[in-house]
Amino acid sequence: MKITTIIGARPQFIKAAMISHAIAAHNQLVGYAQIEEIILHTGQHYDDHMSAIFFRELDIPEPKYNLGIGSASHGRQTGQMLMAIEEVLLKERPDWVLIYGDTNSTLAGALAASKLHIRIAHVEAGLRSFNRLMPEEINRVVSDQLSHLLLCPSQVAIDNLAAEGITKGVSITGDVMAGALQFAATRASVHSDILASLGLRPQGYIFATVHRAENTDNSQRLENIVSAFASLNEPVIFPVHPRTRKFLKERGYKLSENVTLMDPVSYFDSVALETSARFLLTDSGGMQKEAYWLKVPCITMRDETEWVETVESGWNVLAGADHDRIVNAVRTFTAPMEHLPLYGDSESAARCLHALLESCE
Ligand code: UD1
Ligand code: UDP
Numbered sequence: 366m367k368i369t370t371i372i373g374a375r376p377q378f379i380k381a382a383m384i385s386h387a388i389a390a391h392n393q394l395v396g397y398a399q400i401e402e403i404i405l406h407t408g409q410h411y412d413d414h415m416s417a418i419f420f421r422e423l424d425i426p427e428p429k430y431n432l433g434i435g436s437a438s439h440g441r442q443t444g445q446m447l448m449a450i451e452e453v454l455l456k457e458r459p460d461w462v463l464i465y466g467d468t469n470s471t472l473a474g475a476l477a478a479s480k481l482h483i484r485i486a487h488v489e490a491g492l493r494s495f496n497r498l499m500p501e502e503i504n505r506v507v508s509d510q511l512s513h514l515l516l517c518p519s520q521v522a523i524d525n526l527a528a529e530g531i532t533k534g535v536s537i538t539g540d541v542m543a544g545a546l547q548f549a550a551t552r553a554s555v556h557s558d559i560l561a562s563l564g565l566r567p568q569g570y571i572f573a574t575v576h577r578a579e580n581t582d583n584s585q586r587l588e589n590i591v592s593a594f595a596s597l598n599e600p601v602i603f604p605v606h607p608r609t610r611k612f613l614k615e616r617g618y619k620l621s622e623n624v625t626l627m628d629p630v631s632y633f634d635s636v637a638l639e640t641s642a643r644f645l646l647t648d649s650g651g652m653q654k655e656a657y658w659l660k661v662p663c664i665t666m667r668d669e670t671e672w673v674e675t676v677e678s679g680w681n682v683l684a685g686a687d688h689d690r691i692v693n694a695v696r697t698f699t700a701p702m703e704h705l706p707l708y709g710d711s712e713s714a715a716r717c718l719h720a721l722l723e724s725c726e
Contacts, residue, residue, distance in 0.1 A: 366398065366400050366401070366461070366722075366725060367400075367401045367403070367457070367458075367460050367461075368388075368400060368401065368402045368459055368460065368461045368462070368463055368721075369402075369403045369404075369405055369454065369459040369462050369463070370384070370385070370402055370403070370404045370462075370463045371405050371407065371450065371462060371463065371464050371465075371470060371471070371473075371474030372405070372406055372407070372428075372465060373407030373408060373409030373410060373434070373446070373468060373469070373470030374409050374410050374466075374468040374470060375410055375415050375416070375419065375629075376542075376649075376650070376651045377466055377470065377471075378416065378419035378420065378423065378425060379419060379423065379545045379632060380465045380466065380488060380489065380541045380542060381404070381425065381463075381465055382419070382423035382425045382545060382548075383541040383542075383544045383545050383548070383714035384463065384488065384541065384714050384717060384718060385402060385404075385424075386424070386548075387714040387717070387718045388400050388718065390715075391722075400718075402426070403429045403430075403457055403459065404425070404426055404427070404428040404429060404430075405428060405430045405432070405450065405453055405474075406428035406430065406432065407432050407434050407446045407449075407450070407470040407473065407474075408431055408432050408433040408435055409435070409436075409446075409468060409469060409470050411433070411435055412607060414628055414631070415607065418631045418632075419631075422549075422552075422556075422631055422632050422633055423545070423548070423549075423632065430453050432446065432449040432450070434446050434449065439469060439500060442469050443469045443472055443473050446469065446470060446473030446477075447473045447476055447477050450473055450474055450477035450478075451477045451480070451481065454477055454478060454481050455481065458483075459483060460483075460484065460725070461483070461484050461486055461721065462474055462477075462478035462483050462484070462485050462486070463485075463486050463488065463721075464478075464485060464486070464487050464488070464508060464512075465487075465488045465489060466489045466501075466650075467492065467501035467502075467505040467508070467650075468501070468504060469500070469504065471487075471504050472504040472507055472508055474508075475487070475507065475508040475511045475512065476507075476511070478511075479511040484513040484514070485508075485511055485512045485513055485514070486512065486513065486514040486516060486720075486721055487508055487509060487512040487514070487515050487516060488516045488541060488717055489516070489517075489518060489540065490505075490508075490509050490512060490515035490516055490517050490522060490526065490535070491515060491517040491519075491521075491522025491523055491524075491526045491535070492505055492518075492522055492525070492650075492672075493505065493506075493522075493525045493671060494671050495669065496668075496669055498579070499577075499578070499579065500578060501650075506529070509526060509529070509531060510529075510531070513534050513724070514534045514536065514720060514721060514724050515534055515536065516536055516538045516716075516717045516720060517535060517536065517537050517538065518537075518539055518540035518708045518709060518713070519537070519540075519674060519707070519708055520537065521673060521674060522537075523535055523537055534724065536716075536720040538709065538716040538717045538720060539708055539709010539712070539713030539716060540654060540708035540709050541709075541713045541714045541717060542651055542654055542655070542708075543654075543658060543709050543710050543711060543713050544710070544711040544712070544713055544714050545632075546655055546658055546659070547711045548711075549632055549633050549636040550636055552633055553633040553634070553636045553637040553640070556633050557631075557633045557637035559634040559637050559638055560637060560638070560641060563602065563625065565600065565602070565641070567641035568641065568642075568643045569599075569600065569643070570599065570600040570601065570602050570642060570643065571597060571599060571601045571602070571642060571643055571644045571645075571646055571695070572601075572602050572638045572639055572642035572644070572645050573594065573601050573602065573603045573624075573645075573646040573647065574603070574604060574605075574606065574646075574647045574648070574649050574652060575587070575603075575605075575609050575647070575648055575666065576606035576609055576648065576649065577648040577667065578608075579648075579667070579686075580609075580666060580667075580686050581606075581609050582612070583686075584616055585686075586686035587609075587612060587613070587618070587686075588616075588618065589686045589687060589688045590666055590686050590691070591613075591618050591624075592688050593688045593691035593692050594620070594621065594623070594624050594646075595620070595621035595623070595624070596688065596692045597623065597692065599643070600623055600624075600625065601623055601625070601646070602625050602627070602638060602642075603620070603624050603625060603626050603627070604627050604628060604629045604630045604635070604638075605626055605628070605629070607629070613626075636655070639655055639656065639659055639661060640659055640661070642661055643661075643662075644661065644662050644663070644664060644695055644698070645661055645662070645663045645664070646663075646664045646666060646691065647663065647664075647665060647666065648665065648667050650670075650671060650672065653665055653670060653672045653681055654672055654675065654707075656675075656681065657672075657675045657681065657707060657708075658708075660680070660700075660704055662680060662681075662682075662698050662700060663675065663680060663681040663682070664681075664682050664691060664694045664695060665681055665682065665683050666684055666685065666686050666691060667683060667685065667686075668683065668685050669683065670683060674707050674708075675707065678701060678703070678704070678705065678707070679700075679701035679703075680700070680701060680704070682694045682698065
């Protein structure tokens with residue numbers, strides 16, 4: 366079986382690493398047909414600390430193709446990806462295309478494969494924010510409609526798909542990021558010295574990230590977030606996404622002294638910072654789950670989330686981009702007594718691969 370994995374953005378490298386590891390484990394088994402995986406990197410993310418560093422840390426095989434598309438408006442970026450992915454797929458003719466999550470690379474991969482009648486497996490299918498102003502929501506809805514195998518992290522995702530009439534090829538596998546976190550957590554304790562290098566003590570800081578278009582492109586929302594950080598009266602470690610850095614610079618925002626602004630960190634450093642943080646303040650999808658798995662309280666600076674179970678559990682609080690709601694959420698948070706397992710475990714990637722192999726029988 367030949368698979369083409371299509372990835373391009375930071376969280377997709379982390380997710381794809383787990384499936385690549387599962388494929389490598391499968392290929393070690395005696396008596397089973399080999400799986401050939403060809404990795405195609407669209408080049409959506411390209412800075413070393415947004416891309417190559419994840420390949421190094423997570424032992425991801427070198428992409429056979431890097432399209433080098435880079436940054437552009439949605440239409441231009443997705444269109445350029447579509448053209449270039451089509452060329453590769455015509456040459457490679459894989460049995461399956463594997464897509465991840467909800468970025469423009471996901472959408473371009475789904476469109477290119479479906480027009481060539483190549484089967485598509487979508488890892489992290491069925492997530493919905495029900496907010497069509499988010500580019501990610503458009504990418505998910507279209508990608509799910511075009512996919513033949515929908516690998517879902519939760520029952521909620523399955524229900525979301527059923528509500529859109531998608532029931533065929535749907536499978537509950539758990540979330541592949543659960544395994545990635547476990548993989549990184551053991552290594553981070555040996556390979557990451559980020560806490561020492563920043564002079565941090567466990568529970569002595571808040572870890573923050575911001576990158577959603579709705580928060581960065583809207584100057585009032587970004588200003589509210591930055592002013593909430595200033596009101597927290599404790600160290601805020603803020604590895605800033607290049608999108609956010611661009612807007613902070615353009616608008617000349619000054620961050621207060623309690624905020625440490627730095628370049629994006631590696632995955633091991635991110636996991637180390639998350640593990641010992643008092644709180645996570647984020648608009649990231651992946652980090653809401655990581656916070657939950659690590660039992661670190663999360664304040665999500667969005668108006669809604671796809672990861673509704675984390676909010677229902679009481680470990681995640683939606684605070685929008687509102688100064689008072691963010692600050693009050695940090696001041697008044699009480700950890701729930703209960704912490705139920707959510708979104709699978711370290712075997713989620715193996716379950717995805719199993720579902721893929723089964724659907725070929
Ligand atoms: C993208 C995804 C988002 C995902 C995020 C993960 C879409 C529509 N959005 O958002 O769903 O959560 O990745 O991080 O696909 N830039 C750099 N260097 C880089 C990459 C980006 O400087 O290596 C800057 C450029 O100015 C670029 C901006 O960041 O215009 C935004 O990058 P882009 O990939 O378009 O979207 P993200 O905000 O990263
Ligand atoms: N992350 C990282 N370095 C950072 C910030 C985040 O490695 O400086 C990791 C984080 O631990 C999580 C993933 O990147 O695993 C989340 O990616 P991002 O927030 O960019 O995208 P989203 O999950 O929102 O799509």
